[in-house]
Amino acid sequence: MAAAMIGTLRWDRDAHDWPMRDASRFVDADGLRWHVQELGAGPTLLLLHGTGSSTHSWRGMAPLLAPYLHIVAPDLPGHGFSGPLPPARQSLRGMGDAMHALLQTLRVKPAAVLGHSAGAALMLRMALDGHLDATHLIGLNAALLPFEGLAGVMYPAMARLLATHPFVPRLAAWRARDRAAVRRLIAATGSQLDDRGVDLYARLMRSPGHIAGVLSMMARWDLDALWRDLPALRPQLLLLVGERDATVPPRQAGRTAERIAQCRVQRLPGLGHLAHEEAPQRVADAVRAALDPAYPARAAPDDASDPA
Secondary structure, three states, X not given: OOHHHOOOOOHHXXXXXXXXXXXXXXXXXXXXXXXXXXXXXXXXXXXXXXXXXOHHHHOOOHHHHOOOOEEEEEOOOOOXXXXXXXXXXXXXXXXXXXXXXXXXXXXXOXXXXXXXXXXXXXXXXXXXXXXXXXXXXXXXXXXXXXXXXXXXXXXXXXXXXXXXXXHHHHHHHHHOXXXXXXXXXXXXXXXXXXXXXXXXXXXHHOOHHHHHHHHHHHHXXXXXXXXXXXXXXXXXXXXXXXXXXOOOOOHHHHHHHHHOOOEEEEEXXXXXXXXXXXXXXXXXXXXHHHHOOOOOOOOOHHHOEOOO
């Protein structure tokens, strides 16, 4: 059953206090209706959120960068307030093609891209497929490696199975009514969010349509092909790594850096998977320093770049 038929989020009902609401608009591109937020002026920075998230995750960081950069932040297909892709196009490459069509419709050419978690995989797939001409690519707790061993077989198969049953998103959405359960899920990532952050994730997770979009994305995410193609990446890649990330093991950044010629790793001590929501100023400083070497980053001294 399509996500649009099982209780998607509605802007008129669910977004009365949505973060950066004044920057929001809806754009039709490639057969989808996209929710996009744009703010700031200067070179364009494209922000790609991770699985299960939305534009809300940039609420602390985007305003810090907007005085220097033109921020473009879409909800990924099937997430938040963006419509879902047809099942046949819900692969990593299919989502990259759709995102490219959105950028063409918006008439923007990002000078830099920041992808969080699965958003980093999407960013790199687009770069490898010629859909991005950005000078700087930044992965924040980038989820780039396939699951290993039995998990690599079982997890995608389970996601495909769950995604085919419409009662599963409804059950998950019903479970998300327990705010304490949502807080526990967030804590399991290694991050601690304030009440506002927990409430926004709870709102997303109470939408069966959003849950369906997440499951569909997980079921068709082909990281094996991406991993094989990574040595062909040409733009410079910076991996920002939260040392407390309990979702993507920090050691994976080191393996990625060994695979890409122009790649460096910068650690973020004390931060988990949702580092940009925990400490938006620290991550914004790291982004500005990556884009402008003359920028005097205010991050703690132990944030200095070192191998993972």
